[in-house]
Amino acid sequence: MYVAGIDIGSTYSKAILLDEKRKVIGTAVRRTGFKLGQASESVFEELLTAAGVDRSGVTYVASTGYGRQTVTFRHTQVTELTAHAHAAVHLFPDTRTILDIGGQDIKAIRVDGDGRVRAFRLNDKCAAGTGAFLEKTARYLGITTADIGPYALRSTNPMEVSSVCAVFAESEVINHLSNGVPAEDIMMGAMVALGGRAVQLMRRVGLEGGYMLTGGMTHNAAMIKALEENLKGSFHIAPNGLGQLNGAMGAALLGLRRVEKLLADGKSIPLTAANLGPAEASIRRRWSATAVKKPAEPCKSGGDCPVVAKVMAHPPVGTATA
Amino acid sequence: MSTETLHPTQTAEDFDPRAEGQRLMKEWYAQLETANARNAAVANVFVMGNAVEILRAFDFELVFPEINSLQTGVRKVSEEYIRLSEDYGMSPDVCSYVKADVGLILKENEHPAGLIPKASLAVASNMCGTFIKWAEIWERWLKTPTFVLDLPGQRAAGWQVRPGDAQHSADARWVEAQFQELITKCERITGKRFDMDKLAEVEERVNKMVDHWNNVMALNRICPAPFNAMLDGLTYIGIMNVHRGTEEGVEYMRQLEEHLKAKVARGEGRVAEERFRLLFSGTPCYVSMRRLVELFETWGGVFAYSDYLTFAAGGMDATELRYDTSRPLESLAEVTAMAAQRGLSNQFFAHERLAQQIKDYEVDGVVFHGIKSCRFVSSGMADTRDYIGKRLDVPTLYIESDLIDPRYWSDAQIKNRVDAFFEALQQRGGAGPAAFKTVATV
Incomplete structure (x- = not known):
């Protein structure tokens, strides 16, 4: 199982491929240029070539960086701040x-x-x-x-x-x-x-x-x-030039964690263009909020203002985005 | 919920606060358009420290230049007005409200909402240093008679005025003397005699509005919050300012309260799934407010409260700021002095005030918005933010743009900060990645 992290920065696009043991299988770095969609596709292609892995072998793709939304074949996205933090503490x-x-x-x-x-x-x-x-x-x-x-x-x-x-x-x-x-x-x-x-x-x-x-x-x-x-x-x-790839690595690590959770829950991982090739790209996954129901305090009849300060449960425990 | 107070044909569900707010604003601008032709007395006033009650007692039609400026932002034409004043020679560092207004003068009062009438009086105050300079522009360019109220502010650090203490009483007398002078000036301009009973009537209506306002604000302590303080709240505060002391204003606020109460009773929130409750500190970015709120709401984040709703109205939220209509002028002076103290000293006690609001509205995080136009309201944010983050352990986010200058809005940068903020908020509640920590084999 391989998980890719793609960091589309303003100047450089970086990509990294990890296996399930979090071992680095391959990396790629190239200038972003002005066509962000193309940049993500090219850096992903380069990554696959460098790693010697076929598209179908990539289970999950996590994107980050300013151009994270332009990676159409991503499964998830995360800001580079979260990604950097995660990879830094990992290393x-x-x-x-x-x-x-x-x-x-x-x-x-x-x-x-x-x-x-x-x-x-x-x-x-x-x-x-x-x-x-x-x-x-x-x-x-x-x-x-x-x-x-x-x-x-x-x-x-x-x-x-x-x-x-x-x-x-x-x-x-x-x-x-x-x-x-x-x-x-x-x-x-x-x-x-x-x-x-x-x-x-x-x-x-x-x-x-x-x-x-x-x-x-x-x-x-x-x-x-x-x-x-x-x-x-x-x-x-980070050793071996991984410093520049830190954001991509963080995204990949978060992606891997997500995959592990999905598999543990017995859920399937949807296929995207990452596995199928760009022509078949049709579904774009978007982040969606998990339903968290908070109780409403009903109005009491009579009186000037019905508001009773209610002790609220602390921020809902969200499932991690990645 | 009782519906007997509502208009027979209208229920709280029918009332659309936004549409009704827009209708009232439209009517107000339409009224202003004909003011000069009707020979009506027109006064330019600011939202803070404005003695609107006295002016209403003289039937002045009110122009709020700040609202004119922010409306150019809401209607996405502010850049045109700002550039006009910069072409004239104003520096990019000058407050964009002032520049949009100077642009308006250069465009011969042609505003997207209609023609703005020439004022017969301008009332400014020292609540903001720029107000005084701004009024000087009208005085020198347009020969508008100007009256500047001197409202006493902070005397020393660590001290806050209390109603009725020696200092407050002295301040109130000082303000009252100025009001008497203002009344004489108004009598001369309008040719009408001052009517104390009329002042009391206006004050009675303001009291009612303030009561409704406080209830409306309190309703947002409920989870899910029935309105977004930085979108819906801006409409409400617009009516509170423009219609302060009018029948329409009272009616709007009354219906608004009924409407929101009904919404709360149904358990309906502003967003479908309220995941994070937030507090917004600072002034809005009127050009991109909708976009900003959207960035937060896609994450299920709602602004339950904003301190802007306090200070943009001159501190009208405090319950003690009610008029005693049995002694209208004295009471007006007392409340004005107190509101000014609150508004001005807010800068020194912002951390305490925010800490209380964080508790009251049970928020998960605080968003600070610094603006290029006003370094005064933005400079203290660093200390406040430090206090909130370190002492209260409440996550904060700082973003920067401007009131109405679209050139300071950088969408990609702001979106990145907002997304990262929510990821951090989410991580606080979620499981950490510790369980999967293994060192990469490189």
Whole structure:
């Protein structure tokens, strides 16, 4: 039995395939581009090829990320916050604070020992703390995304990039360049600035020991250095490049848990395009609330207002979405 | 439920609060459209600290510029008005209510709901610093006579005014003196003599409305909540403001209470399956309110209460804010001073107030909505949120957009936050993944 997790991010689409023992069978990463539906299909195809598994072998598909609704063949969907939390605690059980730097947002998530989200903060409507900011800076300096890390590590005197706006920060970069500042110092300066913003977001969620970094930045040694210096602590980083796949892995793990529950309850798992191929995709499963009946307090006749404060049972015990 | 108080042909089930609310608003705008032609006295007022009762006693027709601005948002044309004022030179950081109103002036009072009449008087107050500057715009551009009420606010931290204490009495006398001045001004503008009995009649009607209002709010403590505080509640508060002290207003609130009581008796809620009860703190995003509520209701989340329903009406929910119609003017001054204190000091006691409301309405989580337009109402949210989350262990969500500027609404970002919030809420009640914890073999 295989379960796939697909994370359609704003910049990259990631997919992972797990077996019933939660062992990683294959992974795939590709740029999302602007056709999200196609991106999910392509990354799934790549995943199947990489894992050497046929469509019909995939029992369940869980999607996450900004484009999670565009994965038409999904069985379930979950936000990346829940997914990251789940995978982080699965990989490193002592994780309590997660930092995820994505292409267009940063997230700080505080989790409990069971991988449940206790609190989260996302950056506001500003891109100066995101991966896209670094990519733009690199583009100005003529460096490829893959080279950002090694290039910045050569820096001896990181230049201050203070602007809170990604677009205005670019003007600052141009200004530094025209003043003859070496490109590696500018690149490292941008990372220090980004690191400062990211750690600030972690503080807002409440710093609790057991830090984990996820997202594409886990490939970037210079960025990890900048973050750890600012945090004065070290991050757990998933091995074998799984850091970038953390969201997808969380979705897959949640999907697997769901499958186990369905099987334990003796229920069947519906087929979707994931098993049948895209042409036969017809049913789109949607999340639906389980019926939870709460009693109503009937009106009493007479008197001005019939309201009697009633002790309500605590939030209904919902079945997990995944 | 007793039906004898209802109109013979109408039952509580027939009454449609939304349609009736819209009808009343439409009528009000239609009335305003002809006000100048009828030579009626027109006053611009704000929803907080406005001495509406005095103005009603002089038969002023009331224009609420804040409601005009929010209506441009509801009708999805606010951006056009805002851009006009920005073209004129206003900064993107200025309150979008003000900018929509400046846009309205630049469009020669052409509002999507009809033509807005020229005012013969504007009453502002220091309940919001922007009110004063806003009134100055009318005063200088349109030569509108302006009266600014000085309502005493917070004197020191950790202190709240109590009815009848020395400070409150002094404040009430200070406010009453200003009312006397306002009355003289109204007499000069309208050419009518002030009628104390008429003021008492208006106050009597406001008292009735406030009683119904408090009952309506209390009905939402019931599970399932019969209305959504941030959708239906906005219609109700619109009527409370626009029709404050009118016969139509009393009748609407009375029927509303009957209607909701009947709904509660049938065990009917706002949503089919109420799974989470929430509290909304902050101001609405009028352009996308329906969308926002939809994002919550698809998860079975209903806003059982919102503090907006308290402060947007100048603190009318407190039971002690009733008028003593045997001494109308003194009582008006006392209530105005008290409501102003409540409105202004709310910022300092927001955490205590919310803690009480969380208990009263038995909510599962609190949603904070910060707005670009007003950093004043948004800045304290960080502390309040911290208190609610850490001390009361109630989950909170912070989202940000604006009152009516659609450019600050980012659907994907907000949806993501809302979904993650509900997943976390659900996890609090559901079984954790601990049972399946095994380390991945890589």
